Amino acid sequence: MNTRHALIVILIDSDPRPNARRRGCRSLRQRGAHRVGRTGWRRRDRSTVRSFVVLAFLNNLYAGGHMGRSITAIAAFLFCGLAKAGTLATFDAPGAVGGTYPYGINPAGEITGYYCDVVTCHGFLRAPGGIITTFDAPSAVGGTYPYGIDPAGQVTGYYCDAVTCHGFLRHKRGTLTAFDVPGAAYTAVFGINASGTITGVWYDANFVHNYGFLRAPDGTFTTFDLPGSVIQNLSGIINSAGAITGYYFDAHSLVHSFVRDPDGTLTTFDAPDVCHTGNGTFAQGINPAGFIVGTYYDSGCQDFHGFMRSPDGTFTTIDFPGAAVSGAEAINPEGAISGSYFSTSGGFFGFLRSPDGVFASYAASVEDRSINPGEAITGSYVDSSGEIHGYLWTPRGRDE
Numbered sequence: 001m002n003t004r005h006a007l008i009v010i011l012i013d014s015d016p017r018p019n020a021r022r023r024g025c026r027s028l029r030q031r032g033a034h035r036v037g038r039t040g041w042r043r044r045d046r047s048t049v050r051s052f053v054v055l056a057f058l059n060n061l062y063a064g065g066h067m068g069r070s071i072t073a074i075a076a077f078l079f080c081g082l083a084k085a086g087t088l089a090t091f092d093a094p095g096a097v098g099g100t101y102p103y104g105i106n107p108a109g110e111i112t113g114y115y116c117d118v119v120t121c122h123g124f125l126r127a128p129g130g131i132i133t134t135f136d137a138p139s140a141v142g143g144t145y146p147y148g149i150d151p152a153g154q155v156t157g158y159y160c161d162a163v164t165c166h167g168f169l170r171h172k173r174g175t176l177t178a179f180d181v182p183g184a185a186y187t188a189v190f191g192i193n194a195s196g197t198i199t200g201v202w203y204d205a206n207f208v209h210n211y212g213f214l215r216a217p218d219g220t221f222t223t224f225d226l227p228g229s230v231i232q233n234l235s236g237i238i239n240s241a242g243a244i245t246g247y248y249f250d251a252h253s254l255v256h257s258f259v260r261d262p263d264g265t266l267t268t269f270d271a272p273d274v275c276h277t278g279n280g281t282f283a284q285g286i287n288p289a290g291f292i293v294g295t296y297y298d299s300g301c302q303d304f305h306g307f308m309r310s311p312d313g314t315f316t317t318i319d320f321p322g323a324a325v326s327g328a329e330a331i332n333p334e335g336a337i338s339g340s341y342f343s344t345s346g347g348f349f350g351f352l353r354s355p356d357g358v359f360a361s362y363a364a365s366v367e368d369r370s371i372n373p374g375e376a377i378t379g380s381y382v383d384s385s386g387e388i389h390g391y392l393w394t395p396r397g398r399d400e
Contacts, residue, residue, distance in 0.1 A: 086362055089392045090381070093124040093132050099388030102126070102378040104149040105370045111378050111392065112146040112155045121145060123170070125155060126390070137168050137176055146170070148192040156192040158200070167200065167215070181213050181221055191238045199238045212244065212260070226258055226266060237286050245286040247294070255280030259292060271296035271307050272315055283309075285330040293318065293337055295327035306339050320351050320359055328353075330371045338362070338371045352377065352395070362393050 092100045098116030105111045109128035114121045121143035125133045137144045142160025149155050155170040159178075167189040169177045180187045184202035191199045196217035203210045209230070214222045229248035238244045242262035247255050254276070258268045270281045279297035286292045290311035295304050306318030306328030319326040323341035330338045335355035342348055350362045352375060362377060369379040377393045 086393050086395045089130070089394070091126065091130065091132065091390045091392070093122070093134055093390070095122075095134070099380065100124075100390040101380050101388070102390045102392075103147045103370060104155075105372045105376060105378045105392075106149045106151050106153065107373050108151070108153070109372065109374070109376060109392075110149055110153055111390070112149040112157075113378075113390065114143070114145050114157075116143075123155070123157065125149075125153075125170075126392075133174075135170065135174065135176070137166075137178060144168075147190045148198075150192045150196060151194050152196075154192065154196065156189050156198050158187060158189045167198070169196075169198065179215065179219070181215075181223065187213075191244075193238045193242065194240045195242070197238060197242055199244055212246070214238075214242070214244070222264075224260060224264070224266065226268065237284070239286045239290065240288045241290070243286060243290055245283040245292050247280075247282045254278070255282055257281045257283035257292075257294060259283070259286070259290075269309065269313065271305075273299045273305075273317075275299055275301040277301055279304075281307075284328065287331045287335065288333050289335075291331055291335060293328035293331045293339070295339075306337070308337065318353060320349070326351075329369055332371045332375065333373050334375075336371060336375050338369050338377050350377075 093115035095117050096115035097118055098121070100113070100115040102111045102113035104113070111126040112124065114123050115134075116122075120141065123135045123137075123144040123146040125135070125146075127133075135144065137159035139161045140159035141162050142165070144157070144159040146155045146157035148157065153172045156168065158165050158167050160166075164186050165188060167179045167181075167187045169179070169192075171177070181202040183204070185205045185207065186203040187200065188202070189198055189200035198215040200213060201210045202213055202223070212224045212226075214224075216222070226248050228250050230251055230253075237246060244260040245258065247257045249255055256268050256270055257280075258266055260266050273296070274281050275297040276299075278301055281294065281296040283292050283294040285294070292309040294307055294309075296307055297304055304325045304327055306326045308316045308318055308328065308331070310316070318328045318337060318339065320339075320341035322344060324344045325342040326339060327341070328337050328339040337353040338350065339353070340348055340350050350369075352360050352362050352371075354360075354375075369377050371377050375395045379391060380388050381391050382388055
């Protein structure tokens with residue numbers, strides 16, 4: 001199966017001064033737009049459907065008139081403002097010419113993800129001090145794609161050989177164990193928790209339907225399906241207790257979210273104020289206490305909002321103050337939330353919402369972000385030449 005993983009999240013940080021977006025930024029948008037778009041969409045042919053949520057987010061912004069320019073133009077806005085209340089460290093994996101894409105960060109600050117060269121994509125692990133180790137799964141001619149990392153430094157993801165894709169677990173010392181869900185024609189892995197339980201999705205032989213799975217530390221598999229689902233996505237967000245969250249598409253292409261409790265109980269849910277004719281509710285992250293964050297399309301079918309769902313099912317809307325559109329992406333154990341918003345004055349921005357509800361902007365990103373207990377955030381950004389790099393943003397006073 002050859003599905004496309006889109007360039008999905010494009011954020012900038014801002015300077016509140018009226019003249020912060022100077023002529024240099026305007027020319028940057030003109031110079032970088034075309035190349036950014038081609039790079040972002042072309043380099044990702046082997047990845048899976050994990051990132052439909054923000055792609056839908058952006059597509060509907062076009063329809064709603066919130067974005068007068070293309071994704072490529074927004075990408076070229078990056079870094080025209082000043083980073084606030086934190087330190088930005090940028091990095092590239094050795095040999096990266098097609099971009100560096102961080103996806104996971106653990107409590108120690110180790111970051112994993114992948115980078116692409118002119119041939120394929122490879123895995124990397126970045127130590128807290130900045131040293132980057134690259135790796136490939138055996139026979140990974142179609143690329144190696146790490147997504148999750150646990151507190152011990154074990155990395156999980158999937159790789160593609162000449163025929164299909166398989167899951168892997170890379171142990172702390174660098175040895176790699178490959179695996180497939182029994183009966184799967186395609187296995188894609190996205191998450192791992194502190195106990196070493198792995199989760200993701202798998203496709204049957206017809207590639208018509210996909211299912212969720214868990215792989216226990218002893219290698220035992222448990223699979224699950226959601227009633228009424230056509231495509232199940234993002235079954236890779238797992239907390240320390242073993243609860244999984246994600247979302248799925250029904251037969252009418254509407255999106256609903258779910259949480260699977262450690263005992264196997266499946267609960268589906270929608271935001272109370274959700275649109276019933278398009279898009280829906282996209283769960284994106286879960287913390288150890290069971291608080292879930294994500295994005296929903298409102299009942300007016302016009303705008304997206306972030307949300308937090310408590311373990312008892314209570315919803316709280318998470319909107320950056322004054323924003324036209326907001327979305328929540330990840331939540332850490334203390335309840336700090338990272339996400340993005342679209343300003344009424346134009347442009348995407350990242351935000352960090354502290355557990356006490358205080359918002360702050362943070363540095364730019366073009367990919368899914370991950371936040372650790374220290375509120376360090378990792379992701380990718382696009383420079384003025386349209387090249388994609390990794391970054392680590394650390395709150396002031398917690399620099400690496």
